[in-house]
Amino acid sequence: MVVEALDQNGARHLIAIAADGAGSARFAQAGAELTCETAVLAVTDLLAQSADGVQSVKPRAIIEAVRGAILERATEGGASLRDFACTVVGAVVGPEKVLYFQIGDGAIVARRTDALKCIFWPDGGEYANTTFFITDHDAQAHLQSRIDDTPEELALMTDGLQRLALVFSSKAVHAPFFDPMFAVLRTASEEECDQLSGSLAAFLDSEPVNSRTDDDKTLVLVSGQREAEV
Numbered sequence: 001m002v003v004e005a006l007d008q009n010g011a012r013h014l015i016a017i018a019a020d021g022a023g024s025a026r027f028a029q030a031g032a033e034l035t036c037e038t039a040v041l042a043v044t045d046l047l048a049q050s051a052d053g054v055q056s057v058k059p060r061a062i063i064e065a066v067r068g069a070i071l072e073r074a075t076e077g078g079a080s081l082r083d084f085a086c087t088v089v090g091a092v093v094g095p096e097k098v099l100y101f102q103i104g105d106g107a108i109v110a111r112r113t114d115a116l117k118c119i120f121w122p123d124g125g126e127y128a129n130t131t132f133f134i135t136d137h138d139a140q141a142h143l144q145s146r147i148d149d150t151p152e153e154l155a156l157m158t159d160g161l162q163r164l165a166l167v168f169s170s171k172a173v174h175a176p177f178f179d180p181m182f183a184v185l186r187t188a189s190e191e192e193c194d195q196l197s198g199s200l201a202a203f204l205d206s207e208p209v210n211s212r213t214d215d216d217k218t219l220v221l222v223s224g225q226r227e228a229e230v
Contacts, residue, residue: 001036002220002227005044007094008051014093014227015043018218020106020158022085022133027077031070031084035134038069043092053094059101059145062090066134085133089156093222098154101145104131105159107166109173110151111182116173120144122162131159153182153223160217164209185223196228 002016019035021028042065043057050056070084087104100108105122123142124131132142155178157165165177181200188196203209204217220229 001040002222002229003040003044005047007047007053008049009053011053011095013047013053014222015040015090016093016154016156016220016222016227016229017088017090018106018156018158018220019086019088019134020104020160020216020218022087025085026083027079028084028086030073031086031135034069034073034084035066035086035088038066039088039090042066043090047092054092054097054099054147057092057099059099059143060140062101063103063134063139063143067139070135081135082133085135087131087159088134089158091154091156093150093154096150097147098150099145099147101143103134103139103142103144105162107157107162109155109157109165109178110148111153112149112151114152116175116178118166118171118173119146119148121171122159122166153185153221155222156218156220158216158218161204161219164212181221181228182223185221185228188228193228200228 005013017036017039019032021032039062042062046057089102089106089108092099100119102120105124108119167174
């Protein structure tokens with residue numbers, strides 16, 4: 001999910017959130033959707049009260065807002081928090097600074113001075129095929145966050161793409177995965193960005209991609225004033 005919001009001074013910020021429901025959770029999709037929607041609302045409210053942009057947006061407050069919304073939904077339906085388990089990656093991009101935050105696997109990749117870097121390495125837990133979720137009782141202990149200079153380009157992805165986009169042996173970004181997509185996005189018009197989202201969806205559902213991952217795949221790309229998501 002990608003939306004725009006203004007801070008107290010009228011400065012434009014881009015909010016990008018991606019969430020991935022746990023495969024074993026009964027309401028995984030609902031958990032991911034509720035996480036994105038609530039996180040965006042929480043950030044929008046925090047920015048509206050902020051005179052210094054992302055500096056006043058507290059990741060812990062975002063996570064608590066999401067957990068509160070999930071708990072309310074779970075209570076209404078006679079379910080548990082774990083039934084809505086999901087990971088989350090997020091970025092709040094201001095004119096000069098950006099706030100990154102993440103719980104669990106998935107990744108945020110940013111380009112500055114023409115170099116791509118992974119902001120937080122996917123947090124897969126102690127054992128294979130495990131991770132941490134925003135619904136965990138100790139979710140705040142696994143929250144990773146930082147404020148950095150605003151990047152030139154940005155990508156957020158769920159764990160279904162991390163084996164294609166990252167080099168795990170060296171903990172590096174696999175630039176050939178991103179470079180062609182960013183090259184198109186840099187020069188795309190607003191209408192072409194919509195078409196690019198469709199092309200991305202087709203690419204992520206193609207046989208070469210599906211042969212390397214059977215997990216859900218969410219990708220958000222941002223370049224300047226342009227974005228595409230699928």
